Amino acid sequence: MIANVEYLKMIDSNKFFLSENNVPFQEFFKFGLSVDCVVFGYHEERVRVLLIERNAEPYKGSWALPGDLVSTDEDLRISASKILTKLTGLKNIFMEQFFTFGSVNRHPAGRVVTVGYYSLVKSDNYQPVASSWARQTKWFDIDDLPELAFDHERILDKGVRTLQRRVRYRPVGFELLPNKFTLLELHALYEALLGVKFDKPNFRKKILSMDLLVQLDEVQENVSHRPAKLFSFDEKRYKELRKEGFAFDITVKG
Amino acid sequence: MIANVEYLKMIDSNKFFLSENNVPFQEFFKFGLSVDCVVFGYHEERVRVLLIERNAEPYKGSWALPGDLVSTDEDLRISASKILTKLTGLKNIFMEQFFTFGSVNRHPAGRVVTVGYYSLVKSDNYQPVASSWARQTKWFDIDDLPELAFDHERILDKGVRTLQRRVRYRPVGFELLPNKFTLLELHALYEALLGVKFDKPNFRKKILSMDLLVQLDEVQENVSHRPAKLFSFDEKRYKELRKEGFAFDITVKG
DNA sequence: TCAAAAGTGTTCCGAATACACCCATGC
DNA sequence: GCATGGGTGTATTCGGAACACTTTTGA
Numbered sequence: 001m002i003a004n005v006e007y008l009k010m011i012d013s014n015k016f017f018l019s020e021n022n023v024p025f026q027e028f029f030k031f032g033l034s035v036d037c038v039v040f041g042y043h044e045e046r047v048r049v050l051l052i053e054r055n056a057e058p059y060k061g062s063w064a065l066p067g068d069l070v071s072t073d074e075d076l077r078i079s080a081s082k083i084l085t086k087l088t089g090l091k092n093i094f095m096e097q098f099f100t101f102g103s104v105n106r107h108p109a110g111r112v113v114t115v116g117y118y119s120l121v122k123s124d125n126y127q128p129v130a131s132s133w134a135r136q137t138k139w140f141d142i143d144d145l146p147e148l149a150f151d152h153e154r155i156l157d158k159g160v161r162t163l164q165r166r167v168r169y170r171p172v173g174f175e176l177l178p179n180k181f182t183l184l185e186l187h188a189l190y191e192a193l194l195g196v197k198f199d200k201p202n203f204r205k206k207i208l209s210m211d212l213l214v215q216l217d218e219v220q221e222n223v224s225h226r227p228a229k230l231f232s233f234d235e236k237r238y239k240e241l242r243k244e245g246f247a248f249d250i251t252v253k254g
Numbered sequence: 255m256i257a258n259v260e261y262l263k264m265i266d267s268n269k270f271f272l273s274e275n276n277v278p279f280q281e282f283f284k285f286g287l288s289v290d291c292v293v294f295g296y297h298e299e300r301v302r303v304l305l306i307e308r309n310a311e312p313y314k315g316s317w318a319l320p321g322d323l324v325s326t327d328e329d330l331r332i333s334a335s336k337i338l339t340k341l342t343g344l345k346n347i348f349m350e351q352f353f354t355f356g357s358v359n360r361h362p363a364g365r366v367v368t369v370g371y372y373s374l375v376k377s378d379n380y381q382p383v384a385s386s387w388a389r390q391t392k393w394f395d396i397d398d399l400p401e402l403a404f405d406h407e408r409i410l411d412k413g414v415r416t417l418q419r420r421v422r423y424r425p426v427g428f429e430l431l432p433n434k435f436t437l438l439e440l441h442a443l444y445e446a447l448l449g450v451k452f453d454k455p456n457f458r459k460k461i462l463s464m465d466l467l468v469q470l471d472e473v474q475e476n477v478s479h480r481p482a483k484l485f486s487f488d489e490k491r492y493k494e495l496r497k498e499g500f501a502f503d504i505t506v507k508g
Numbered sequence: 509t510c511a512a513a514a515g516t517g518t519t520c521c522g523a524a525t526a527c528a529c530c531c532a533t534g535c
Numbered sequence: 536g537c538a539t540g541g542g543t544g545t546a547t548t549c550g551g552a553a554c555a556c557t558t559t560t561g562a
Contacts, residue, residue, distance in 0.1 A: 023325065027326070028286050028323040028324075028325060028326070029285065029286045029364055029365075030284070030285075030326050031284075031285040031286065031287045031326065031367075032282050032283045032285065033356070033367055070282075072282070072358075072365045073358060073365075075356060075357050076354070076355075076357070079356075097354060100330065100351060100354040100369050101330075102324075102329060102330025102331065102333075102369070104326075104327060110283055111283075111326045111327075113285075113287055113330065115354050115356070165423075169423070183515090184513080184514075199551095199552065199553070200514090200515085201515080201553090201554085202551065202553085204515075204516090205516095205551090206551080209550090222561095223512095223513080223560080223561080224513090224562065225513040226512080226513060226515080226558065226560045226561090227513095227514080227559080227560065228513080228515085229514085229515090436541085437541085438540075438541075438542095453524095453526070453527085455526090455542080455544085456524065456526085458542075459523095459524090459543095460523090477533075477534085477539090477540080478533070478535070478538085478539070478540090479532075479533055479534075479538080479539045479540040480531065480532035480533050480540065480542080481532075481540095482540080482541055482542085483541085483542090509562105510562090511560105511562090512559105512560090512561095513558105513559090513560090514557100514558075514559070514560090515557080515559095516556080516557070516558090517556075518554090518555085518556100519552105519553085519554090520553080520554105521550105521551085521552080521553100522549105522551085523548105523550085523551090524547105524549075524550090525546105525547080525549090526545100526548095527544100527545085527546090527547100528543105528544085528546105529542105529543080529545100530542080531540105531541075531542070531543090532539105532542095533539090533540095533541100534537105534538095534539090535536100535537090535538090
């Protein structure tokens, strides 16, 4: 932990952060900080969450969100992606912070505050590998979850609701599809995420009118019906449009 | 700090959270946790932020967001509101968490992770009182801010942008008005918050069509023009509507 | 030729927009 | 009367919703 020497002197001399009720300054520096990650995937038209089976105490043998303690010399956001990689092998994954959980008794070993992140895994990258103290990893359908360690059920729940909200106003859904996808795949993804039905022609028109997709010179292969055209999300175009005040919005009404 | 004795034994015996690189478990429990609060007010048609002048090291004499270290035996969210009360006297204020800042060097005294909250202060309650180590409190126009202590500029900035986003999709704006307000006050508030102009008749129609306001049997007094009708926000009605799938939405297009 | 999914066109309706206009009060 | 803000009405436009339809492929 890096600390400025001048300030450390002030701490000793009690000039610093003195609290009215005379709690020694050092007593405040006893928190553990952890990261817990709700990893979303999309497979066979279902939204799924990646859980690990813990091979370490506490809750050894239970299913849990991938997560771990952060060390004091590492930035939170860097730590978050390293922890995910360490436990699941997933690299360069979309990750976003969503909420911080700070109940006193959420961890049996002491006061641990945990920062919730969610990740979106592209279907191309659907094969995590358990390592470190994760005994195995497994994708669970979001509507069929096992019991979870700690307060992870609450964290997961909040993560799901956050994703459902954000996915409407920001084009993050694309992070759950392969780089190349068909409009019907996108359509089905949004139906699965939001739990509503969309009218096919209208959904297509709406998405295409946003001018966020590039149509590729490729089509589906090995399908026993008319092959669909493939599209990819145009990140650069989205940034341009945002500057012009464009607001991504998928209306919920089916 | 409450800890389960069984688990503490496991920590000693190193069964617990052992990390591959042999960092002792206790090394992880050296974080400080703090709360910083972006307090919004609305006064004279301007959105304002409440800052305190620090009367404690570090950054003594600087302007800063009201915030302080959390003690290990207190829930985060309870602590957040207590800290706000302690420094500014504000009680029972709307508060919502928005982001957690975890850079390594954001605090000179050690590793302090801070959780950002924003608060919305009703105009009825516009008189905070400095206490504890706050030398004074002062409302600043959001477009005319002084230099701030720590990384509070970044926190404030993120808080502002979060509020601007949320205010469009959730009826939180009402928390910045008195309990009784006129439609033009609401109109002006949204213009100030979002930095756009709305057409008066259209704004009225839109808001009223949502069926979220109760028209009171009262009108403005002591105004040198036709007195406006007063309205209040119908919290109960909003909850009902939400269950039915209603989504609050103020379109940005002026 | 038929199943299956891809993809298009058209009508209808309601909400958002852009206005012009009238009303009540204090001075 | 007139300045000031409060408040209403309406024609027009645009996008969402509903739904019927055609096209392309593999088997």
